[in-house]
Amino acid sequence: MVAADRQAGTGGYGSLNGTMQAFLSEVQKDLAQGMLSPRVLNDPDIHRAELDRIFTKCWVFVGHVSEIPSPGDYVLRYVGEDQFILARDEQGEIQLLLNNCVHRASPVCRAEKGNTSHFRCPYHGWIYKNSGEWNGAPHRAKAYRTIDTARWGLRKAPHVDSYQGLIFACLDPDAVPLREYLGDMCWYLDVIFGLNEQGMRAAGDPHRWIVPANWKSGAENFVGDAYHVQSAHSSLGDIGLIPDNSKSVTETFHIALEGGHGLIAIPKALPEPFGVGNYPPEVTSTFDLDRLDDDQRAFLESGYGVVGFTIFPNLSLFQAPGSTEVGGFPAVNTSLRQWQPRGPEQFELWNWPMVWNSAPPEFNQASYDAAVFSFGPSGVFEQDDTVVWRGGPMVGRSAFARQDMKLNFQMGLDGMSDYEPRPDWMGPGEASTSAFGERNQRRWWQRWSEALASS
Ligand code: FES
Numbered sequence: 001m002v003a004a005d006r007q008a009g010t011g012g013y014g015s016l017n018g019t020m021q022a023f024l025s026e027v028q029k030d031l032a033q034g035m036l037s038p039r040v041l042n043d044p045d046i047h048r049a050e051l052d053r054i055f056t057k058c059w060v061f062v063g064h065v066s067e068i069p070s071p072g073d074y075v076l077r078y079v080g081e082d083q084f085i086l087a088r089d090e091q092g093e094i095q096l097l098l099n100n101c102v103h104r105a106s107p108v109c110r111a112e113k114g115n116t117s118h119f120r121c122p123y124h125g126w127i128y129k130n131s132g133e134w135n136g137a138p139h140r141a142k143a144y145r146t147i148d149t150a151r152w153g154l155r156k157a158p159h160v161d162s163y164q165g166l167i168f169a170c171l172d173p174d175a176v177p178l179r180e181y182l183g184d185m186c187w188y189l190d191v192i193f194g195l196n197e198q199g200m201r202a203a204g205d206p207h208r209w210i211v212p213a214n215w216k217s218g219a220e221n222f223v224g225d226a227y228h229v230q231s232a233h234s235s236l237g238d239i240g241l242i243p244d245n246s247k248s249v250t251e252t253f254h255i256a257l258e259g260g261h262g263l264i265a266i267p268k269a270l271p272e273p274f275g276v277g278n279y280p281p282e283v284t285s286t287f288d289l290d291r292l293d294d295d296q297r298a299f300l301e302s303g304y305g306v307v308g309f310t311i312f313p314n315l316s317l318f319q320a321p322g323s324t325e326v327g328g329f330p331a332v333n334t335s336l337r338q339w340q341p342r343g344p345e346q347f348e349l350w351n352w353p354m355v356w357n358s359a360p361p362e363f364n365q366a367s368y369d370a371a372v373f374s375f376g377p378s379g380v381f382e383q384d385d386t387v388v389w390r391g392g393p394m395v396g397r398s399a400f401a402r403q404d405m406k407l408n409f410q411m412g413l414d415g416m417s418d419y420e421p422r423p424d425w426m427g428p429g430e431a432s433t434s435a436f437g438e439r440n441q442r443r444w445w446q447r448w449s450e451a452l453a454s455s
């Protein structure tokens, strides 16, 4: 159906055939009316086009600076379905190297993480520096007297950069700078991760598991779906873990940003002595809010927080007070979550609980425990979400559903619901008065369709 293959010899991303172009036009028309074809949730051609046009062109999260603090440190990571080595080289620069030897394509690194100055391919023994350069081969003097060593290094991502400790890479040589790509999301990353000089760190290795759903279901959920909490997560209300589950939609609201990025925000959740971000005094005393501008401080001092976001295409965040038992200490827990495509009908979920470098160990332990309890592989929220997302691949491949079924994205459109612009919002983006809307989700899908349609 689609000719999204790479054009031989051009290094380009291939062109879409007319049928796919027509489908994407239909998607854009449908979205304007709050509808979407279920085909987007399970289609091999769309999946191939996403790898070529989204994961090869957008800035994609690959890790946190705390995972590779020293020269030689490395971890294996993915952009789309391609495996890379994320390494800090001997000069301290961060590199993202395709983990395939340029001799016969064997993976040169088979450990998930470690520290090394060089990678030696297991097949014939070619050696590369951790900056990617070719550095030798067995019997070099007899076998490779005139090899162009500058030509035969590992393939490198042309752009790697970080913001507030989050490392992103872009495989497109013509990419805009990371800060431009993130746009107004930087303002919100500051109020989440920039509260002191020491910052946050990944609390160990990311947890990973396979989910039988399309990766886009996770991305669009975290960009704005507060409405599902009272239903999908109702059992947490039943057992008292969320004392008033209805507040999850009546008191939250949306912030829509350019570029398909979006957030779910919450008003202050906990009373004194809990302070900014709902942190207890032993943590807020380590913050230095002078690093922020007046509006950012006003956001925090008004008690607002970000409970979830998605940075297009596939990085999300969850942050909220939580506990592993009813009535337990409400420790704010923060998790970065990434929806890694693995074919059109399943994805790999990567989950990084994050803790403050400045916080007392007891608080960080409580925060980590709450993070695992909520959104770890067997987390009580996690199980609820991944069960309901299974429907996407089922209906996406259904010939009957493809005839004319549409999914409804109309909440918040044209007077449908209590969903107004929030007056005098202190931050960037368009804030709403409630979460009774699906504007953020529609914009995420709009960005998705534009990315697929672009040349
Ligand atoms: S495949 Fe790596 S050295 Fe031959």
Ligand SMILES: [Fe+2]
Binding pocket: 228, 229, 232, 233, 381, 384, 385
């Ligand atoms: Fe959920």
